[in-house]
Amino acid sequence: MGIARREALLPATLRLLERILEARTYGELKGIGGEVLDGTASYGAWPESNLPFTRFRIDEADPVLLTLAGMEAPGFEVLRGCCGGFQFHWRNDLARAFETEMPVLGRFTARLPREQTVMVEHFVLPMLVRHRVRKLWGWILLGPEEDAAADMACLRQAFTFQRAEDPCPTPTSSPGGQGRPQRGPAVLALATRRIRPFDPDERRQRHAR
DSSP, rough: TTTTTSSSHHHHHHHHHHHHHHHHHHHHHHTTTTSSSSEEEEEEEEESSHHHHHHHEEEEEEEHHHHHHHHHSSOOGGGOOOOOTTTHHHHHHHHHHHHHHHHHHEEEEEEGGGGGGEEEEEEEEEEEEETTEEEEEEEEEEETTTOOOOOGGGGGGOOOEEOOOOOSSSSSSGGGSSSSSSOHHHHHHHHHHSSSSSSSHHHHHHHHH
16 A cells, blocks of 8 residues: 555645655755745754764754744754654654664644644655765645644644654555555655765865865
8 A cells, every 4th residue: 555545645745755756866855845835844954873862963954944943043953943842753753764764754633722733744764875874854744724724833832743643654566566656665765775965066076175
């Protein structure tokens, strides 16, 4: 059962996955952000695994992500974000992606004031260099406007974040091998390994310095 045949993902998440599968370079991957859907938050996280407790430093973040985290600039450790408790789920998804070297798709229901709710999906994609996770790219997306008049800032007011069942199962092909291949985490992991850390021109410029 593939990602489009389970409980439907957010339209923005489906478009995001399509763009990720098309990306071949670091630059192309880095460019996927708010252009997928207005209001999408994107970031780059650097794992610091030389400590007893792996830390994840958000060293790249767009303005929407900074609004969510309550920060003025990148460079903060993920658990220092003020996200109404979402930072703990955020860190958990990063740790899963780092430890398994596989993409992670988390889904949550955020309960807001006035009995409103909004669906939140968080996608983490590990960047593998020489068979090690060197960086993680992530995107946080919200449900459609009819769910709640919500934006990223409203998540800081959430009372709770309830994690839903994993909407992105592992199988990558339909039963009997028929039909369109399913784009589960294994396929996305292969796509990650095909992504070059730098464009050829960027690499030449770095060596020329």
